[in-house]
């Protein structure tokens with residue numbers, strides 16, 4: 001199985017590294033526009049092969065898409081993170097141009113690939129990729145919910161003082177500080193609702209911490225995070241390549257599900273070899289429904305900036 005990751009920056013390189021560690025692909029190709037950058041990152045990863053015990057061949061290339069030919073999954077992390085003084089419209093304009101061009105180049109060499117979109121604003125970039133490529137909706141997956149859900153479970157584990165891997169929980173809605181919806185009502189510790197162990201105030205704090213999870217790290221690091229984003233992409237790619245049919249919240253195109261149309265936004269999905277194999281309908285209560293509708297409005301407004 002072959003995976004291409006475009007953008008050899010913090011998230012892209014970490015993602016390639018995590019895919020190699022998982023031993024789920026025979027080949028990973030890293031692509032970047034910065035001369036020699038992807039080649040350097042790939043070589044560095046390859047020099048961990050014997051110490052970490054994987055055989056995945058990781059190569060890098062400066063913008064030569066012929067090297068990506070025949071990829072089963074392609075991951076788009078290329079783009080710029082928002083910088084101080086930049087308007088949202090400027091960020092959208094720059095990243096939209098990058099993402100659209102990259103998707104076209106990728107498909108020219110891997111016409112059957114499943115596309116995973118990571119670049120921000122992710123829900124809008126996923127929507128753009130779908131519209132620009134005209135691919136069937138099952139082949140375009142926005143990664144955000146996997147990351148937000150892993151942050152949610154991390155904060156729950158700290159509040160509960162229980163192992164994160166014994167905790168179930170998911171975050172749906174837009175991939176933004178104010179648009180994501182951590183579903184505290186449905187979170188559980190080994191199947192027991194977390195509300196058995198945590199007060200309403202404690203749960204509200206977990207939800208609030210989750211929502212600003214990315215911003216907290218940007219504040220600490222001076223740039224956005226990479227370990228958890230890269231690992232979350234690898235987790236998603238694993239479910240595709242190995243047809244694991246994991247239920248992962250992903251940004252996908254909705255046609256009536258959750259009361260929404262013509263939008264890509266985070267909802268729980270079954271992810272397998274065909275990409276999005278099913279959108280899972282979770283019964284939301286009135287408060288969650290209202291939050292989801294508000295989140296969709298915000299994402300739709302952002303999508304509107306694509307044409308400006």
Ligand code: NAI
Pocket residue numbers: 006007008009010011012031032033034037077078079080081082095098102117118119120121122143144147175224225226229
């Ligand atoms: P970064 O700046 O470290 O890396 C981006 C890389 O993309 C750079 O190496 C740059 O040279 C490359 N690039 C730019 N234009 C390109 C093009 N046309 N073709 C190929 N490569 C190109 O940024 P980082 O931290 O890796 O973030 C990447 C993107 O992912 C950002 O938009 C960021 O906001 C987003 N992100 C999304 C997350 C999610 O959960 N969806 C989580 C974290 C970051």
